[in-house]
Amino acid sequence: GESVGLHLPTLSVQEGDNSIINCAYSNSASDYFIWYKQESGKGPQFIIDIRSNMDKRQGQRVTVLLNKTVKHLSLQIAATQPGDSAVYFCAEKNKAAGNKLTFGGGTRVLVKP
Amino acid sequence: GAVVSQHPSRVICKSGTSVKIECRSLDFQATTMFWYRQFPKQSLMLMATSNEGSKATYEQGVEKDKFLINHASLTLSTLTVTSAHPEDSSFYICSPGTGASNYGYTFGSGTRLTVV
Numbered sequence: 001g002e003s004v005g006l007h008l009p010t011l012s013v014q015e016g017d018n019s020i021i022n023c024a025y026s027n028s029a030s031d032y033f034i035w036y037k038q039e040s041g042k043g044p045q046f047i048i049d050i051r052s053n054m055d056k057r058q059g060q061r062v063t064v065l066l067n068k069t070v071k072h073l074s075l076q077i078a079a080t081q082p083g084d085s086a087v088y089f090c091a092e093k094n095k096a097a098g099n100k101l102t103f104g105g106g107t108r109v110l111v112k113p
Numbered sequence: 114g115a116v117v118s119q120h121p122s123r124v125i126c127k128s129g130t131s132v133k134i135e136c137r138s139l140d141f142q143a144t145t146m147f148w149y150r151q152f153p154k155q156s157l158m159l160m161a162t163s164n165e166g167s168k169a170t171y172e173q174g175v176e177k178d179k180f181l182i183n184h185a186s187l188t189l190s191t192l193t194v195t196s197a198h199p200e201d202s203s204f205y206i207c208s209p210g211t212g213a214s215n216y217g218y219t220f221g222s223g224t225r226l227t228v229v
């Protein structure tokens with residue numbers, strides 16, 4: 001994932017519009033990726049995952065795209081709702097690192113009514 | 114995903130004292146527990162990995178004598194912050210794993226530690 005920064009990038013989106021959150025990862029050996037949603041004062045909540053042998057996976061209102069060529073991961077949220085306001089993190093795993101998760105820097109999503 | 118119970122949710126302690134954080138997996142046997150720390154507006158950083166019945170593995174830069182981890186059973190792991198200092202103030206989060214899914218899908222609700 002991206003290096004940790006002192007502030008989070010913010011995506012402001014109008015309610016009802018689609019949101020796209022991006023994540024760059026650095027380890028080409030990573031074989032599994034997860035998107036998490038974290039609300040203030042709470043632990044991360046699993047949203048969707050994807051394995052490295054796939055390039056797209058869909059869930060309810062969410063789609064994850066994986067581009068291994070450029071080591072890029074994205075999360076698309078359809079028809080964004082106020083309840084989607086949170087910080088979103090991507091996480092990667094690779095067996096060589098003992099199956100530990102490495103988290104990206106996070107993106108704050110603010111949904112405007 | 115697994116059901117995880119983490120306590121306390123918030124704790125304020127004085128410098129020099131110790132604080133214990135508990136993490137329980139309620140519906141499956143956690144052979145592994147991942148402990149993370151998160152500073153404000155930052156991402157989660159793995160501190161250590163505890164394995165039931167053996168010593169924990171600490172990430173580089175994490176003092177094992179300061180952050181004591183005990184994984185006494187397949188349902189309980191504890192993190193004790195010893196001789197806490199204000200710089201230890203952070204959000205601590207656990208995540209259980211099994212032999213098949215060591216990476217941990219589910220996280221505890223977190224513990225906000227404030228050292229004054």
